[in-house]
Amino acid sequence: MPELRKDPVIxxxxxxxxxxxxxxxxxxxxxxxxxxxxxxxxxxxxNEASTPPEILAYRRADSRPNEPGWWVRVxxxxxxxxxxxxxxxxxxxxxxxxxxxxxxxEIIIETPNHDEExxxxxxxxxxxxxxxxxxxxxxxARDKRFKYVMVFKNKGAQAGASLQHPHSQIIALPIxxxxxxxxxxxxxxYYEYKDRCVFCDLIQQELxxxxxxxxxxxxxxxxxxxxxxxxxxxxxxxxQHESDYARTTRNDSLExxxxxxxxxxxxxxxxxxxxxxxxxxxxxxxTEGLPHYHWHIEIMPRVTRTAGFEWGTGFYxxxxxxxxxxxxxxxxxx
Amino acid sequence: MPELRKDPVIxxxxxxxxxxxxxxxxxxxxxxxxxxxxxxxxxxxxNEASTPPEILAYRRADSRPNEPGWWVRVxxxxxxxxxxxxxxxxxxxxxxxxxxxxxxxEIIIETPNHDEExxxxxxxxxxxxxxxxxxxxxxxARDKRFKYVMVFKNKGAQAGASLQHPHSQIIALPIxxxxxxxxxxxxxxYYEYKDRCVFCDLIQQELxxxxxxxxxxxxxxxxxxxxxxxxxxxxxxxxQHESDYARTTRNDSLExxxxxxxxxxxxxxxxxxxxxxxxxxxxxxxTEGLPHYHWHIEIMPRVTRTAGFEWGTGFYxxxxxxxxxxxxxxxxxx
Numbered sequence: 001m002p003e004l005r006k007d008p009v010i011x012x013x014x015x016x017x018x019x020x021x022x023x024x025x026x027x028x029x030x031x032x033x034x035x036x037x038x039x040x041x042x043x044x045x046x047n048e049a050s051t052p053p054e055i056l057a058y059r060r061a062d063s064r065p066n067e068p069g070w071w072v073r074v075x076x077x078x079x080x081x082x083x084x085x086x087x088x089x090x091x092x093x094x095x096x097x098x099x100x101x102x103x104x105x106e107i108i109i110e111t112p113n114h115d116e117e118x119x120x121x122x123x124x125x126x127x128x129x130x131x132x133x134x135x136x137x138x139x140x141a142r143d144k145r146f147k148y149v150m151v152f153k154n155k156g157a158q159a160g161a162s163l164q165h166p167h168s169q170i171i172a173l174p175i176x177x178x179x180x181x182x183x184x185x186x187x188x189x190y191y192e193y194k195d196r197c198v199f200c201d202l203i204q205q206e207l208x209x210x211x212x213x214x215x216x217x218x219x220x221x222x223x224x225x226x227x228x229x230x231x232x233x234x235x236x237x238x239x240q241h242e243s244d245y246a247r248t249t250r251n252d253s254l255e256x257x258x259x260x261x262x263x264x265x266x267x268x269x270x271x272x273x274x275x276x277x278x279x280x281x282x283x284x285x286x287t288e289g290l291p292h293y294h295w296h297i298e299i300m301p302r303v304t305r306t307a308g309f310e311w312g313t314g315f316y317x318x319x320x321x322x323x324x325x326x327x328x329x330x331x332x333x334x
Numbered sequence: 335m336p337e338l339r340k341d342p343v344i345x346x347x348x349x350x351x352x353x354x355x356x357x358x359x360x361x362x363x364x365x366x367x368x369x370x371x372x373x374x375x376x377x378x379x380x381n382e383a384s385t386p387p388e389i390l391a392y393r394r395a396d397s398r399p400n401e402p403g404w405w406v407r408v409x410x411x412x413x414x415x416x417x418x419x420x421x422x423x424x425x426x427x428x429x430x431x432x433x434x435x436x437x438x439x440e441i442i443i444e445t446p447n448h449d450e451e452x453x454x455x456x457x458x459x460x461x462x463x464x465x466x467x468x469x470x471x472x473x474x475a476r477d478k479r480f481k482y483v484m485v486f487k488n489k490g491a492q493a494g495a496s497l498q499h500p501h502s503q504i505i506a507l508p509i510x511x512x513x514x515x516x517x518x519x520x521x522x523x524y525y526e527y528k529d530r531c532v533f534c535d536l537i538q539q540e541l542x543x544x545x546x547x548x549x550x551x552x553x554x555x556x557x558x559x560x561x562x563x564x565x566x567x568x569x570x571x572x573x574q575h576e577s578d579y580a581r582t583t584r585n586d587s588l589e590x591x592x593x594x595x596x597x598x599x600x601x602x603x604x605x606x607x608x609x610x611x612x613x614x615x616x617x618x619x620x621t622e623g624l625p626h627y628h629w630h631i632e633i634m635p636r637v638t639r640t641a642g643f644e645w646g647t648g649f650y651x652x653x654x655x656x657x658x659x660x661x662x663x664x665x666x667x668x
Contacts, residue, residue: 005656007561009532010520014561015651081651094539095532096560152647171647179648186344198343198429205428226430227341227348279647313486313505313613314513317349317415322339 002101080105119264156275191292199294243283269332336435453598490609525626533628577617603666
């Protein structure tokens with residue numbers, strides 16, 4: 001059973017993935033690119049038996065589960081960091097706190113096409129992926145053991161992807177991750193002081209300045225954050241206040257798909273197909289519409305090696321000027 | 335002038351290093367190893383003119399500044415993330431807060447020998463490096479604009495090192511980095527509840543369990559943290575309570591040098607010369623001995639690519655069992 005362990009100083013929970021524990025020799029070759037070739041890809045149509053049985057698929061009416069005919073397919077991670085069965089069993093070990101690593105860890109296979117990528121997909125296909133994210137969030141929220149669902153995507157080996165076939169991941173957790181907790185705490189302080197959502201204020205200022213705006217549609221905005229941590233880091237936010245991604249409507253989703261595609265195309269245009277991490281931050285599950293929090297997507301290209309030391313030092317050095325990166329992104333011809 | 339910008343949601347400060355701003359084309363080749371060959375190394379004896387004039391050097395009495403004859407040499411970073419001259423000039427831009435990027439950014443050249451590395455250096459040489467860290471901290475603390483000094487070391491290109499010649503770095507900051515602030519806040523909460531230092535308690539429990547102890551000497555302990563974030567992550571702490579690294583005595587320092595060397599040798603033994611980040615966490619400057627905080631060194635080998643997605647998701651998945659990594663490290667023959 002995987003374990004969740006809490007750092008006694010700062011209260012950060014860490015997943016100890018005991019069931020895929022590696023031995024030292026596993027690390028010695030990790031400097032190599034681990035992307036597999038197409039013939040062995042478990043996400044190819046026809047290779048459905050290489051994954052655990054599907055949880056959800058959008059597929060032709062005449063096709064059968066775990067066979068070809070799907071255009072988006074969700075499966076449990078074959079090497080999950082967390083396990084879906086069992087109880088949390090919170091316990092101590094002296095001063096330390098831990099619990100069983102209960103949770104879900106799923107893979108969203110975004111397309112049957114191995115060589116596709118999100119920036120190049122048709123908007124309709126991206127919309128299907130966004131819809132799969134939402135459907136899984138809604139379903140996982142029914143499990144009252146879970147406090148949080150995180151959707152993320154690692155593109156490229158340097159961003160942590162071990163398979164090239166386009167996919168994103170969902171993790172359901174019995175705890176709220178520290179990075180989201182920090183946002184919730186900061187946003188609540190702002191709300192208590194100003195009686196306004198800090199993200200709504202940020203959107204208003206960006207729309208008025210326009211210096212950091214990368215994409216702008218009726219309901220969504222793509223901006224480079226003022227305190228950008230990484231070169232070309234870009235956030236996407238809904239203009240209207242909403243803490244819960246799952247309340248996205250079908251029309252919202254289609255518009256978001258287009259804006260996300262254009263944002264990724266711009267990053268690709270400036271940076272030559274960069275590896276990146278994408279993460280969806282939303283309110284904790286079952287919080288019923290928070291007035292102070294606002295869901296958003298953060299896209300972080302991994303183009304500097306120096307991104308390495310941030311998690312050691314805790315401070316970020318960005319060797320680009322955020323407003324300049326926004327301009328480079330705007331100038332890409334789509 | 336570099337800028338410090340504050341994230342309006344979580345209050346994290348980011349350094350925007352405007353003066354070494356990169357253009358998009360700079361990123362396209364960043365996938366390559368950037369370590370330079372020896373002949374061009376600015377840290378070689380004889381190449382002293384390639385660096386800004388030295389701030390401090392331990393050198394033979396018959397040698398002259400900025401010439402060979404040194405065994406440890408401290409110079410300003412030629413491409414500093416922060417500038418030493420000027421005033422902070424705190425200001426707003428609408429809802430955003432920023433200030434000038436005032437600070438120091440220095441390089442400690444740890445040895446004249448290009449191919450050396452800390453794990454292989456004589457203990458006496460490591461002790462000289464530790465002493466240089468301390469001397470620079472004491473000197474930088476006199477500048478009342480600075481609230482924090484962070485010492486860190488990136489070893490290997492994958493850990494963010496752009497030069498192979500052994501070196502560490504010091505940054506003096508007008509703010510306390512968020513990672514240290516989190517530790518200070520958590521440690522203060524523990525102290526208010528228990529009237530004890532959380533790190534002192536942690537050391538007592540580790541010495542009694544011994545499951546996670548890697549190195550143990552009279553005054554210091556090397557342990558794998560209970561909630562280890564990265565495979566083989568190891569911390570070094572003084573056994574006696576002390577928040578201020580600068581109060582290390584000469585004898586402490588010599589003992590620490592030996593324990594640090596053995597810890598790095600163990601990591602090297604298990605992991606085949608791994609890239610790593612090392613960071614010294616101590617109390618903010620001029621805090622006069624905090625009862626709730628305890629200085630320590632964190633060593634984080636960079637052996638998993640998946641280390642990439644932590645700064646996106648804010649949660650850590652460690653694919654090793656901390657107690658097993660401690661055992662592997664203990665079993666290395668020194």
